Amino acid sequence: MSDSSSVNETASSKGTDASRIGEVKQWLAQEFSQAGKQVPDFEYTPRSVAYLRNLATLSQSQTQASKILASDFRLKASEYRSQAARIREILESVGLAQEGLPSNVVSSAHVLANVANLLNIRDTELSSFLVAMGDISLRKTGVEEKRAKAQKESKVLLDYTRKAIARLTYLKRTLGQLEDDVGQCEAHIDYWKTNLGVMVGKEKQYNLQTANYKTTLTRVGYTPEISHGVLVELAEHRKELEKKTKPVLDTLRSYQDLPPDKALAALAIEDKKRQYAAAEKYLEDVLHSALATSE
Numbered sequence: 208m209s210d211s212s213s214v215n216e217t218a219s220s221k222g223t224d225a226s227r228i229g230e231v232k233q234w235l236a237q238e239f240s241q242a243g244k245q246v247p248d249f250e251y252t253p254r255s256v257a258y259l260r261n262l263a264t265l266s267q268s269q270t271q272a273s274k275i276l277a278s279d280f281r282l283k284a285s286e287y288r289s290q291a292a293r294i295r296e297i298l299e300s301v302g303l304a305q306e307g308l309p310s311n312v313v314s315s316a317h318v319l320a321n322v323a324n325l326l327n328i329r330d331t332e333l334s335s336f337l338v339a340m341g342d343i344s345l346r347k348t349g350v351e352e353k354r355a356k357a358q359k360e361s362k363v364l365l366d367y368t369r370k371a372i373a374r375l376t377y378l379k380r381t382l383g384q385l386e387d388d389v390g391q392c393e394a395h396i397d398y399w400k401t402n403l404g405v406m407v408g409k410e411k412q413y414n415l416q417t418a419n420y421k422t423t424l425t426r427v428g429y430t431p432e433i434s435h436g437v438l439v440e441l442a443e444h445r446k447e448l449e450k451k452t453k454p455v456l457d458t459l460r461s462y463q464d465l466p467p468d469k470a471l472a473a474l475a476i477e478d479k480k481r482q483y484a485a486a487e488k489y490l491e492d493v494l495h496s497a498l499a500t501s502e
Contacts, residue, residue: 234263
């Protein structure tokens with residue numbers, strides 16, 4: 208059952224395609240025969256047949272519409288001819304035939320008719336002319352308004368165009384300058400890259416030296432309290448103490464040159480020892496006070 212139905216459908220589709228191709232061939236033969244030419248050879252594919260069939264349908268509908276319009280125009284022309292013959296008979300009966308009129312009257316009548324045709328009015332009444340002229344005046348006003356608007360818009364567009372051209376020129380000049388500066392910038396970049404590599408190496412070297420210095424300071428017992436200012440202050444106190452102890456030392460040396468007197472020498476030595484001990488105590492007090500101040 209399914210095989211027979213599919214066969215029937217295939218046969219029906221082939222028959223439909225053949226019918227469409229026949230319609231297209233008939234239409235092409237008719238159209239080309241009217242033009243006095245032969246139908247060119249081409250392949251009748253489903254796409255080309257569908258396109259030509261739609262084109263034939265559109266052409267036939269347009270032809271039918273043109274025939275209807277032509278028939279209507281012929282009917283109107285015959286009516287206009289009948290009306291013209293009737294008007295001619297009336298004019299001849301009252302002695303106003305075209306042949307009997309002066310040439311200037313005929314010329315004026317032709318001009319009047321041409322103006323009426325130009326204004327697209329059906330008669331030559333003054334009211335019709337006035338209405339037509341008013342309509343033309345209104346249309347002229349509308350055209351002038353549109354023209355003014357278009358001129359204004361064109362002026363704005365021209366201004367925008369000039370600004371755009373100026374900006375484009377500036378951008379092109381800037382681009383040229385940037386392209387010229389590319390070489391210099393690349394040279395600077397290479398220079399700074401080289402310097403950066405050197406600086407990185409120096410940084411590693413300085414970090415290593417700093418670590419070594421810290422190790423050395425730790426080994427010798429350096430503490431943050433022993434600063435340069437503290438050492439300078441202690442050196443100044445040492446100088447002052449040396450100034451104070453120098454006379455005592457000079458006196459002790461002078462005693463060495465005296466004749467031996469054990470009792471006096473012992474007293475003098477004890478006195479100098481007390482002075483020396485007082486100076487050392489004073490030095491220790493100054494050092495402790497300086498360290499306490501720095502903390």
